[in-house]
Amino acid sequence: MINIIWVALFLIGMGYAAVNGTMDDVNKALFTSASDAVQICFGLISVLIFWLGLMKIAEKSGLLDKLSHLFKPVMKKIFPEVPPDHPAMGYILSNTIANMFGLGNAATPMGIKAMEELKQLNRGKKTPSRSMITLLALNTSGLTLIPTTVIAIRMKYGAEVPTDIVGPTLIATCCTTAAALCIDRYFYHRRKRKGRK
Numbered sequence: 001m002i003n004i005i006w007v008a009l010f011l012i013g014m015g016y017a018a019v020n021g022t023m024d025d026v027n028k029a030l031f032t033s034a035s036d037a038v039q040i041c042f043g044l045i046s047v048l049i050f051w052l053g054l055m056k057i058a059e060k061s062g063l064l065d066k067l068s069h070l071f072k073p074v075m076k077k078i079f080p081e082v083p084p085d086h087p088a089m090g091y092i093l094s095n096t097i098a099n100m101f102g103l104g105n106a107a108t109p110m111g112i113k114a115m116e117e118l119k120q121l122n123r124g125k126k127t128p129s130r131s132m133i134t135l136l137a138l139n140t141s142g143l144t145l146i147p148t149t150v151i152a153i154r155m156k157y158g159a160e161v162p163t164d165i166v167g168p169t170l171i172a173t174c175c176t177t178a179a180a181l182c183i184d185r186y187f188y189h190r191r192k193r194k195g196r197k
Contacts, residue, residue, distance in 0.1 A: 043153075046152075064094070068097070088121060092135060096143075100143055101144075101148065102145075102151075130188055133188075137183070141176035142173055142176070143173045144169050144173045145170060147165055
């Protein structure tokens with residue numbers, strides 16, 4: 001469905017440009033944007049490699065395990081249906097920690113694995129379980145301590161203090177995570193009450 005939407009938007013844009021005679025501007029924008037995208041990607045590679053390297057060091061040194069143990073009691077409360085020693089819990093913890101350090105690229109595979117494990121716990125039903133919905137809400141809100149990707153983009157475009165974004169990002173993501181959890185719990189308890197009636 002998303003592919004159809006993107007193709008439709010592209011065709012509408014091209015058609016509009018053709019009717020208004022602005023195809024030259026569209027062509028310039030296409031090539032300029034493509035060039036900028038490649039430069040941004042190369043700029044991000046160094047930062048992501050650095051942080052992924054730090055994550056690997058943290059994993060080998062046992063720091064990630066300590067962080068996982070620190071967050072495990074909180075995650076047990078957020079995901080009460082998931083057994084504490086189930087592989088899904090490990091993937092959820094790894095995904096959350098990677099997101100906290102702004103490593104969305106590293107967090108995505110762990111989030112997918114967590115969803116696969118949660119689907120098995122849900123016995124392969126077509127409707128998502130409460131835990132699957134909660135994980136999706138947490139990933140969407142994305143509590144972030146260090147927004148590494150945004151810092152890298154700000155460095156690329158010459159921001160005077162690229163790390164200025166850390167404070168506002170922390171406040172914003174704390175608010176969105178709290179809101180996501182509150183909404184998730186509200187609808188869960190509402191559905192539970194309806195089920196009892």
